Amino acid sequence: MPADTDSAKPVRLQRVHILEKRARLRADPKLDRDALLSLANRFASVPNVRRALVRPSTGSVILETFGPVETVLAHVAEEGIAKITQPPKTPPVHQVMQLGVMRMDMDVKKRTGDALDLRTTVGLALLGGAIVQLARGQIAGPATTLALSAISLLDKK
Incomplete structure (x- = not known):
């Protein structure tokens, strides 16, 4: 041509x-x-x-x-x-965030052989932070907040 x-x-x-x-x-x-x-x-x-x-x-x-x-x-x-x-419309932010969290959850499950999911991993990390704060002697503030957040994540299934 x-x-x-x-x-x-x-x-x-x-x-x-x-x-x-x-x-x-x-x-x-x-x-x-x-x-x-x-x-x-x-x-x-x-x-x-x-x-x-x-x-x-x-x-x-x-x-x-x-x-x-x-x-x-x-x-x-x-x-x-x-x-x-016109450029294509971008998806709403909440959909992008949901997709990102779902991808992270799938990645955690894949890397741990389905032993952990994202919620459990974050809960364990918060629980670990609470233990570190307890070891430092900071019982009332950070340790309690982190422990309660971890328990609320680990309790839901």
């Missing part, structure tokens, strides 16, 4: 950061340095583009404009230079 027809195809770009006169767009899928430079040159020919910077390490192009960046992005889409989309 000739290079001319390849450069005419619109590139898929995701909005990463959009300010009034600046936009960071990431190629999806990631483009190599030469393809990004070619894309930046095409962006530079669009009216009201001050400059187009290439960031090969992130696979992105930064557009700086003289006017509102949304106008330039609309023109880029109309000209068929790029198809600009």
